[in-house]
Amino acid sequence: MAAQPLMRIENLVKHFHVRLGAFGERAATVHALDDVNFDILEGETLSLVGESGCGKSTTGFTLLNLHRATEGKVIYQGRNIVELDEKAMRPYRRQLQIVFQDPYSTLNPRMTIGEAVGEPILFHKLATKAELKDRIAALLADVGLPPRFASRYPHELSGGQRQRVAIARALACQPKFIVCDEAISALDVSVQAQIINLLLDLQQKYGLTYLFIAHDLAVVRHISDRVGVMYLGRLAELATREELFEHPLHPYTKALLSAVPEADPAHERSRKRQILQGDVPSPLSPPPGCRFHTRCPIAMDICDKVVPEWREARPGHRVACHAVTEGLPG
Amino acid sequence: MMMANTIRPEPSTKTGERLLDVKGLTIEIETRNGPATIVDGIDLHVGKGETLGIVGESGCGKSLTMLSMMRLLPNKIRVTKGEANFAGRDLQTMSNSELRKVRGGDVGFIFQDPMTSLNPVMRIGQQLAEPLIYHRGMSKAQARKRAGELLRLVGIPGAEERLDAYPHELSGGMRQRVMIAIGLACNPQLLIADEPTTALDVTIQAQIVDLVKDLRDKLGMSVVWITHDLALIAGLVDRINVLYAGTVVEDAPVDALFANPSHPYTQGLLASIPKLSDERSIRLSSIGGTPPEPGRRPKGCPFAPRCPLVESICHDSVPSLEGLSQNGSHRVACFVAQRKLEAA
Numbered sequence: 001m002a003a004q005p006l007m008r009i010e011n012l013v014k015h016f017h018v019r020l021g022a023f024g025e026r027a028a029t030v031h032a033l034d035d036v037n038f039d040i041l042e043g044e045t046l047s048l049v050g051e052s053g054c055g056k057s058t059t060g061f062t063l064l065n066l067h068r069a070t071e072g073k074v075i076y077q078g079r080n081i082v083e084l085d086e087k088a089m090r091p092y093r094r095q096l097q098i099v100f101q102d103p104y105s106t107l108n109p110r111m112t113i114g115e116a117v118g119e120p121i122l123f124h125k126l127a128t129k130a131e132l133k134d135r136i137a138a139l140l141a142d143v144g145l146p147p148r149f150a151s152r153y154p155h156e157l158s159g160g161q162r163q164r165v166a167i168a169r170a171l172a173c174q175p176k177f178i179v180c181d182e183a184i185s186a187l188d189v190s191v192q193a194q195i196i197n198l199l200l201d202l203q204q205k206y207g208l209t210y211l212f213i214a215h216d217l218a219v220v221r222h223i224s225d226r227v228g229v230m231y232l233g234r235l236a237e238l239a240t241r242e243e244l245f246e247h248p249l250h251p252y253t254k255a256l257l258s259a260v261p262e263a264d265p266a267h268e269r270s271r272k273r274q275i276l277q278g279d280v281p282s283p284l285s286p287p288p289g290c291r292f293h294t295r296c297p298i299a300m301d302i303c304d305k306v307v308p309e310w311r312e313a314r315p316g317h318r319v320a321c322h323a324v325t326e327g328l329p330g
Numbered sequence: 331m332m333m334a335n336t337i338r339p340e341p342s343t344k345t346g347e348r349l350l351d352v353k354g355l356t357i358e359i360e361t362r363n364g365p366a367t368i369v370d371g372i373d374l375h376v377g378k379g380e381t382l383g384i385v386g387e388s389g390c391g392k393s394l395t396m397l398s399m400m401r402l403l404p405n406k407i408r409v410t411k412g413e414a415n416f417a418g419r420d421l422q423t424m425s426n427s428e429l430r431k432v433r434g435g436d437v438g439f440i441f442q443d444p445m446t447s448l449n450p451v452m453r454i455g456q457q458l459a460e461p462l463i464y465h466r467g468m469s470k471a472q473a474r475k476r477a478g479e480l481l482r483l484v485g486i487p488g489a490e491e492r493l494d495a496y497p498h499e500l501s502g503g504m505r506q507r508v509m510i511a512i513g514l515a516c517n518p519q520l521l522i523a524d525e526p527t528t529a530l531d532v533t534i535q536a537q538i539v540d541l542v543k544d545l546r547d548k549l550g551m552s553v554v555w556i557t558h559d560l561a562l563i564a565g566l567v568d569r570i571n572v573l574y575a576g577t578v579v580e581d582a583p584v585d586a587l588f589a590n591p592s593h594p595y596t597q598g599l600l601a602s603i604p605k606l607s608d609e610r611s612i613r614l615s616s617i618g619g620t621p622p623e624p625g626r627r628p629k630g631c632p633f634a635p636r637c638p639l640v641e642s643i644c645h646d647s648v649p650s651l652e653g654l655s656q657n658g659s660h661r662v663a664c665f666v667a668q669r670k671l672e673a674a
């Protein structure tokens with residue numbers, strides 16, 4: 001796949017300024033995202049994985065300019081979109097969509113499904129009033145819902161059906177890029193499989209690009225072209241799915257993969273897991289050097305002093321780890 | 331923290347000695363349109379030292395079944411039929427004071443969300459000590475010492491210092507460990523874990539599964555582990571019961587269930603889990619539709635509206651759980667699966 005970058009993320013930083021203490025007397029900084037660099041290729045599914053709090057959602061929000069970036073660039077169609085104000089952002093808003101875990105919280109309970117799907121069409125003037133009804137029916141058909149659902153309300157739908165509506169709403173904008181932030185995580189296995197199939201079908205039909213955020217690595221392995229692993233606000237590793245799952249290089253990736261259960265009793269009973277010690281450190285004062293050094297089984301002297309560079313260890317396979325990149329030239 | 335590998339005593343699945351034996355348990359909910367069945371005459375049992383996995387999608391009645399045994403059902407929901415015997419005594423008919431001795435004593439519980447089951451304004455140590463004082467008659471000092479040991483047992487670093495912490499001062503993974511410690515406090519004969527890792531990261535899920543496995547082997551207790559995730563319990567349990575719409579549709583030893591799933595619903599569930607060997611963008615097989623709501627149960631087989639193998643008999647009669655294998659250890663509630671076996 002010789003795809004072009006759809007989006008280029010350069011040195012992206014997002015810090016949240018928060019106040020701590022019983023009276024908010026102490027100012028502190030959450031290092032949610034630090035110096036993140038990657039490309040998102042046209043038409044691909046790029047997944048982000050990592051333990052909760054590692055900055056996956058913040059990445060999704062910041063690169064859609066829903067959070068103001070603290071530093072860095074997100075280049076989309078030749079513009080650095082994170083420096084645009086809301087007005088200048090408007091032409092890009094339609095193309096860049098997001099779908100969340102809990103569609104219930106984003107669907108207005110007093111709006112019918114038809115109104116919910118029609119709203120962005122009217123807002124972005126993508127159809128006339130006369131065309132609207134057909135357009136809504138076509139979108140519902142795209143996500144596998146019969147036209148009669150247009151007159152229903154969110155509470156009359158199952159979780160899987162609501163997630164289909166949320167996807168239809170995003171599709172209504174004729175987007176190029178969709179961030180799926182834990183979009184299937186709350187669904188039951190059988191329904192989850194339906195939505196994964198739907199996402200793959202829509203990608204083919206409309207040439208969509210996905211940033212897929214999920215904590216289920218079996219699902220990520222199924223759906224992704226490439227996978228990025230985050231740890232405490234930084235990218236640890238990024239590679240094609242084959243490379244990442246078959247030749248993981250970063251010690252954190254290895255630990256994460258060793259925790260994924262397989263639907264195979266004999267294999268599960270005999271496997272030795274590499275269990276990570278302790279918890280993820282606080283993003284208020286991330287460890288110096290490599291942020292993983294407090295839990296890394298192979299940490300060296302240099303690791304708590306120098307931040308490992310984000311380097312290409314094999315073609316198309318980037319990693320930030322002194323132990324991996326030590327032997328690489330230059 | 332790694333524990334030494336203990337040799338696990340053979341669970342008594344084979345000898346048939348049942349620690350927990352639930353028969354024909356039916357649970358109904360009071361609705362505007364009258365009572366609706368949620369759990370429909372469920373049968374399940376757990377042998378001494380055995381680990382049973384209960385698998386099913388959300389809303390199929392997993393939690394209510396467990397809560398009903400301990401007579402902890404919410405308002406408007408009640409048991410209308412059946413019995414639940416623990417160590418030979420019916421939990422449904424024993425006196426409240428007897429039941430209180432069982433609950434948290436010989437039967438330990440771990441729930442999904444520690445924030446709702448831990449008391450937010452009580453220190454961890456006190457919450458651990460209470461059952462020890464109540465059930466095991468320990469003094470305050472003894473109970474505190476044991477509470478510290480329990481926290482260490484479940485792998486909480488700096489255990490003794492954590493005794494004075496409040497739940498909100500701990501991470502999600504740590505709180506879940508505290509829940510496990512409370513569940514284990516009185517050395518229960520049976521531990522019931524209701525989706526204890528569902529909200530946690532894979533890394534912590536794996537730690538907790540390994541922890542329960544080690545403790546079970548060490549203490550020789552029976553475990554019921556409720557989940558919607560078949561892969562997660564593959565290496566933990568001896569036997570699996572698959573629940574659908576408040577009934578057990580398949581009961582099998584774990585290896586048999588994965589190697590030879592026989593109910594169309596079990597087959598559908600297993601097929602919808604993405605596999606290591608899948609090519610990218612291969613379509614996952616999925617089960618169309620959704621489970622029936624209480625009050626809208628079909629007359630015949632509850633799975634009939636979603637079943638790819640449905641026949642006319644399925645709409646009229648309810649299949650019962652019948653033995654597939656020679657020794658009856660693999661049972662399935664499906665007309666078609668049963669007929670296939672007879673033909674073979």
Ligand SMILES: Nc1ncnc2c1ncn2[C@@H]1O[C@H](COP(=O)(O)OP(=O)(O)O)[C@@H](O)[C@H]1O
Pocket residue numbers: 016017018030031032050051052053054055056057058059283
């Ligand atoms: N609006 C916010 N204000 C302060 N801190 C935040 C905010 N949003 C996220 N964070 C913090 O930033 C870090 C990354 O969070 P998030 O991106 O949500 O992680 P993930 O999606 O990987 O679970 C966490 O420590 C989180 O608590």
Ligand SMILES: Nc1ncnc2c1ncn2[C@@H]1O[C@H](COP(=O)(O)OP(=O)(O)O)[C@@H](O)[C@H]1O
Pocket residue numbers: 359368386387388389390391392393394395404405407623624
């Ligand atoms: N407190 C309650 N009030 C009304 N209905 C409930 C209540 N608790 C559970 N139910 C219903 O009972 C059924 C079974 O619930 P539950 O046992 O919690 O399922 P599971 O644990 O398998 O997800 C569901 O359909 C649910 O909607």
Ligand code: SF4
Pocket residue numbers: 250251252290291292293294296297298299300303308320321322323324
């Ligand atoms: S840089 Fe050092 S501490 Fe970080 S992952 Fe590599 S070896 Fe471990």
Ligand code: SF4
Pocket residue numbers: 593594595631632633634635637638639640641644649663664665666667
């Ligand atoms: S009894 Fe009939 S409907 Fe029920 S699972 Fe078997 S084939 Fe399907």
Ligand SMILES: [Mg+2]
Pocket residue numbers: 056057058
């Ligand atoms: Mg998130």
Ligand SMILES: [Mg+2]
Pocket residue numbers: 392393394524525
């Ligand atoms: Mg439940």
